[in-house]
Amino acid sequence: MPSKEAMLAPMVRKLALRSIIDEEDRAAxxxxxxARRTVDPSTYLVREGEPPSRCSFLESGYAxxxxxxxxxxxxxxxxxxxxxxxxLQNLFLSVSDHNLQTLTRATVVDIAVPALRELVLxxxxxxxAMWIDALVDASIFREWIVNVGRxxxxxxxxxxxxxxxxxxxxxGLGDDSRYExxxxxxxxxxxxxxxxxxxxxxxKALSDEGLITREKRSICVKQWDKLRSVGxxxxxxxxxxGGTMGDYDAFPGMPRG
Amino acid sequence: MPSKEAMLAPMVRKLALRSIIDEEDRAAxxxxxxARRTVDPSTYLVREGEPPSRCSFLESGYAxxxxxxxxxxxxxxxxxxxxxxxxLQNLFLSVSDHNLQTLTRATVVDIAVPALRELVLxxxxxxxAMWIDALVDASIFREWIVNVGRxxxxxxxxxxxxxxxxxxxxxGLGDDSRYExxxxxxxxxxxxxxxxxxxxxxxKALSDEGLITREKRSICVKQWDKLRSVGxxxxxxxxxxGGTMGDYDAFPGMPRG
DNA sequence: CGGTCTCTTGAGCAGAGTCAATGAACGTGG
DNA sequence: CCACGTTCATTGACTCTGCTCAAGAGACCG
Numbered sequence: 133m134p135s136k137e138a139m140l141a142p143m144v145r146k147l148a149l150r151s152i153i154d155e156e157d158r159a160a161x162x163x164x165x166x167a168r169r170t171v172d173p174s175t176y177l178v179r180e181g182e183p184p185s186r187c188s189f190l191e192s193g194y195a196x197x198x199x200x201x202x203x204x205x206x207x208x209x210x211x212x213x214x215x216x217x218x219x220l221q222n223l224f225l226s227v228s229d230h231n232l233q234t235l236t237r238a239t240v241v242d243i244a245v246p247a248l249r250e251l252v253l254x255x256x257x258x259x260x261a262m263w264i265d266a267l268v269d270a271s272i273f274r275e276w277i278v279n280v281g282r283x284x285x286x287x288x289x290x291x292x293x294x295x296x297x298x299x300x301x302x303x304g305l306g307d308d309s310r311y312e313x314x315x316x317x318x319x320x321x322x323x324x325x326x327x328x329x330x331x332x333x334x335x336k337a338l339s340d341e342g343l344i345t346r347e348k349r350s351i352c353v354k355q356w357d358k359l360r361s362v363g364x365x366x367x368x369x370x371x372x373x374g375g376t377m378g379d380y381d382a383f384p385g386m387p388r389g
Numbered sequence: 390m391p392s393k394e395a396m397l398a399p400m401v402r403k404l405a406l407r408s409i410i411d412e413e414d415r416a417a418x419x420x421x422x423x424a425r426r427t428v429d430p431s432t433y434l435v436r437e438g439e440p441p442s443r444c445s446f447l448e449s450g451y452a453x454x455x456x457x458x459x460x461x462x463x464x465x466x467x468x469x470x471x472x473x474x475x476x477l478q479n480l481f482l483s484v485s486d487h488n489l490q491t492l493t494r495a496t497v498v499d500i501a502v503p504a505l506r507e508l509v510l511x512x513x514x515x516x517x518a519m520w521i522d523a524l525v526d527a528s529i530f531r532e533w534i535v536n537v538g539r540x541x542x543x544x545x546x547x548x549x550x551x552x553x554x555x556x557x558x559x560x561g562l563g564d565d566s567r568y569e570x571x572x573x574x575x576x577x578x579x580x581x582x583x584x585x586x587x588x589x590x591x592x593k594a595l596s597d598e599g600l601i602t603r604e605k606r607s608i609c610v611k612q613w614d615k616l617r618s619v620g621x622x623x624x625x626x627x628x629x630x631g632g633t634m635g636d637y638d639a640f641p642g643m644p645r646g
Numbered sequence: 647c648g649g650t651c652t653c654t655t656g657a658g659c660a661g662a663g664t665c666a667a668t669g670a671a672c673g674t675g676g
Numbered sequence: 677c678c679a680c681g682t683t684c685a686t687t688g689a690c691t692c693t694g695c696t697c698a699a700g701a702g703a704c705c706g
Contacts (some may be wrong), residue, residue, distance in 0.1 A: 179623065199535045201544075207535040221524045224517060229528045252520075253513040260481060260510060266523055267478045271486045273530035278464040278528045281537040281582030285662070287458075303688060305620045316684060325538030330662055348671095364459045368438065369486040385602040542694065573652065585694055589654060605703095 137162055139241055143189050146215035150371065151266070152255055160255055165244040177218055178232035184222030185244040188216050193238025194314055196321070198231045210272060210322040211235070211296070211315075213303050220266055223249055236314045243285035262334065268371045275369040280325040282363060288316055288324045289334045290363030293344065295370070302372050310352045338362075396498055400446050403472040406559065406572035407525070407628065408518035409455075417512055422501040430489055434475055441479030442539045443499040447471050450495025451571055455488045455579070465636055467529060468492070468553070469559050477523055480506055493571045532626040537582040540621060545581040546591045547620030550601065552627070555611055559629050567609045587634040595619075 140162050146155055153161075168191070171177070178184060195212040209230065212218060218232055223245065231310065252259045272295075279291050296313060300306040317335070318328040326334075338344050343359045345352045353359055396417050403435060404410055410418075425448070426506045428434070435441060436451065463642045466487065467476055475489055480502065509516045529552075536548050557563040570577075574592070575585040583591075595601050600616045610616055 191685085197531065199531065201535065201539050203539075205539040208538040209531045209534045220591065221527065223524075224520045224699080225524050225528075225628055227625065227628070229628065230531055252515050254508040259516065263481045263523075265507075266520075266527065267480075267482050268524070270478065270530060271482075271526045272525060273534065274454065274456065274466045274487055277466045277534050277537060278458065280534060281685080282458050282460075282462040282464040282579075317686095322539075327663055328684090329664080333662095368484065371482055371484070371486065380469075435658080584695055585653085586655090586696080589652095592696095593654080 134368055139168055139191060140164065140166065142191055142215045143179065143217075143241070144233055146189070146217075146303075147258070147265065150264045152260060154164070155258060157255060157257045158250060160258065164247050164251065168239060169242070170237065170239045173236050175234045175238075176226050176231060177234060177240065178222075180231050182228055182283075183221055183226055184228055186243075187220065187222045187245050187248050188240050188242045190216050190218055190233055191239040191241050193240075193334065194235035195232055195238060196235055196315075196319070196323070198227075198233060200231070202230045204344035206322045207325065208319060211323065212268070213299060214305065215303050217262075217265060220262065223252065235319070250318060262278060264371075271369045281305065285324075285326055285330055285334050287325065287364050288326070289320070289331065290338065290343070290359050291322055291365050292320070292339075292366075293351060293353070293362075294350075294363045295366040297356075298367055300368060302370070308356065309354070311349060312349060313351045314349045343380045396425055397421065397423065397449060399448050399472045400474075400498070403446075403474075403560075404515070404518035404522065406523045408514065410514060410518060410642055414512060415515045417508060417515065421504050421508065424499045425496060426499070427494065428459065430493050432491045432495075434491060434497065435479070435485045435487070437485055437488050439483055440483055440498075441476055441502075444474070444476055444479045444502050444505050445497050445499045446474045448496040450497075450499050451492035452489055452495060453576070455490060455494055457488070463579045464582065465576060467526070467531065467557070468590055470556060470559050471562065473520060474519075477526075479520065480509065492576070511632050520644050521628075522578075528614045528626045528628060535595070539592060542581075542583055542587055543594065544619060544621050545583070546588065547595065547600070547616050548575070549620075550608060550610070551617055551620045551622040551624075553608075553615075553629060555624055555629065561585055562609070565613065566611070567607060568607045569606060573604045 144153060144161055145160055147161075154378040177188065182201065190212055192214050194214075195218060196206050196208045197210045197212070198206055200206050212232075218240065219228070222228070252262050275295075279288050283291060293313075297306070297308075297311055300311045301308065306312060315323070317331045321331040324331070335344075335346065338359075339346060343353070344361065345354060345356050359365075401410060401415055401418055404418075417453045434445065437456065447469055449471050450476060451471075451498040453465045453471070454467045455465050456462055457463050469489075475497070476485070479485070509519050530623065532552075536545050540548060554563070554565075554568055558565065563569060572580070573585075574588045578585040581588070592601075592603065595616075596603060599612070600612050602611060616622075
C-alpha cells in the first residue's frame with residue numbers, strides 16, 4: 133500500500149496544473165481524512181437521484197458521466213481520467229443529477245466532504261484551484277455540446293480523439309502520438325451521439341486514410357495536424373496553457389474598489 | 390436610475406434562491422464596486438479568445454452562450470435569463486472559450502473582478518452560493534448534451550420548452566403556463582442542434598396537437614403534463630428544490646476528520 | 647412603399663440509423 | 677488444451693429522420 137502522501141498526490145498534481153499550490157496548501161491537502169478503494173469496471177460510483185455520500189477523485193483508471201433517456205438511450209457527457217475529481221458537485225449539491233460509472237478497474241480516493249468543503253471555502257489558493265477545475269470542466273461540457281450538436285460524424289469522432297490525446301498528455305499519460313482509450317465502440321458512440329455501427333465505419337475510414345491506427349483499445353495518431361483539422365479541433369477550451377492566472381489583475385477592466 | 394441596492398438586488402436574489410445569505414453577506418455584496426450599462430440585441434458581451442475584462446450578471450434581458458464551428462455552424466450552449474451570471478468563468482480563467490451575445494436589449498451589471506473574487510474566496514456563504522450557481526450551470530450543460538445527443542427533434546424541442554418554462558418561473562418571470570421566449574426559430578434551432586426549417590415543422594406539430602400555442606415570441610403551454618412527457622423532462626437537473634443544502638453533514642458518509 | 651427578417655410549406659435528398667449476419671478475441675471450466 | 681459462451685468489432689442492405697433548396701407569405705420599419 134502506497135503512503136498516505138502518495139495517495140493524495142495525484143490530487144495535488146491536478147490542482148497544481150493550473151494553479152499555484154504552496155507548501156502550506158499542500159500540507160493542508162495531505163492532512164485531509166480520506167479512504168481509498170479499488171473497484172471493478174462498470175461499477176456505479178454515483179447514481180442519479182441519490183444523495184452523494186462522498187467526494188472523490190480518480191487515483192487511477194477511467195470513468196465516465198452518463199445520463200439515460202426514458203427511451204433507454206444513453207449519453208455519455210464526459211470522460212474522467214486519473215487525477216480528475218469525480219464528484220466535485222457533491223461538495224455543494226445534495227442530489228446527484230447524473231450517473232458516474234467506471235470504464236476500467238479503478239482506484240478511487242474518497243475524501244471527507246465537510247473537511248474538503250471547509251478547505252475549499254477557507255483556503256483561498258485551494259478554493260481557487262478547485263474553482264478553476266470546475267470551470268474547466270464546464271468549458272469541456274460546452275465544447276461537448278458543440279461536438280454533438282453541430283458536427284458531422286467524422287468530425288465528431290476526430291474531435292473527441294484529439295481531446296483525449298491532449299488531456300491524457302496533460303495528465304502525463306500517453307505521449308503525443310499514442311494513448312490508451314479503454315472504451316468500446318458502443319461507449320464511444322454514446323459519447324458522440326452516434327450508433328456503434330456508424331462509429332465503426334468512421335473509425336475504419338480514419339484508419340484507411342492513415343490518420344490513426346488502432347490496436348485493441350489504444351489509439352495511435354499518425355497525422356496529428358490532419359486529425360486536428362478533420363476534427364475542427366482547437367485546444368483553447370481545455371485551458372491548458374496557463375490561461376487561468378493571477379496576473380489577471382493586470383488586465384484593463386472595471387472599477388476596482 | 391434605480392438605487393445602487395436595486396441594481397445588485399437581482400444578484401442577491403439569485404444567490405438566495407439556493408443558499409442562505411445573511412445580512413452581513415448581503416451588505417458585502419451591496420458594497421461591491423460595479424457599473425451598469427444597457428446594450429442592444431445581438432451585442433457581444435464576451436468573445437472567444439479574448440481576455441475577459443469584467444465579471445457581470447444580467448439585470449434584465451436575455452442572452453446566450455454560443456460557439457462557432459469552422460464550417461460556420463453555430464451551437465448555442467445555454468440561455469441566460471435575468472439574474473444569471475454571464476461570465477462567472479472570468480473570475481478565474483483568463484481566456485474566454487466561447488461567445489456570449491444578448492438576445493434582447495439588456496441591462497448588464499459589471500462587477501469589479503478583484504473585489505468579487507475576494508468576496509468569493511473569503512466569505513464562505515457567498516463562496517458557497519457562487520459554487521452552487523456554477524455547479525447548477527454545469528448540470529444544465531450536461532442535460533443539454535443529452536438533449537442534443539440522444540433525443541429526436543420533437544423530444545428535444547419539447548424538452549427545451551419545459552426547461553425554459555421552469556427556469557423562468559423560478560426567476561419570477563412568467564407563470565406556469567405562459568412565458569416570453571425572445572428567440573427566433575433559427576436561434577432555437579442552434580440551441581437544439583437542428584435546422585430552422587425542421588424546428589418550424591416541429592413547433593407547428595406541437596401547436597396542432599394542442600400542447601402549446603405560440604404568438605409572436607411567447608409560448609403558452611396548454612398541456613404541461615403532456616409536454617413534459619413528450620420532452621422526456623425531469624426537472625431534477627435544475628436543482629430547484631432546496632437540494633443544495635447544508636444539512637448535508639447529516640448524510641452517512643466517510644470519515645470526518 | 648419597398649426592403650429586410652422571419653416564418654411557412656413543399657419536394658427531393660442523404661447522412662446516419664436499423665437490422666442482421668459473420669468473425670475475432672478472450673475467459674472459463676471441463 | 678480445447679470447446680463453448682460472451683462480448684465486441686465488422687460489414688452489407690435497406691430505411692428514415694432530418695437536411696437542403698426554394699419559393700411565397702407576413703410583419704415590421706424607415
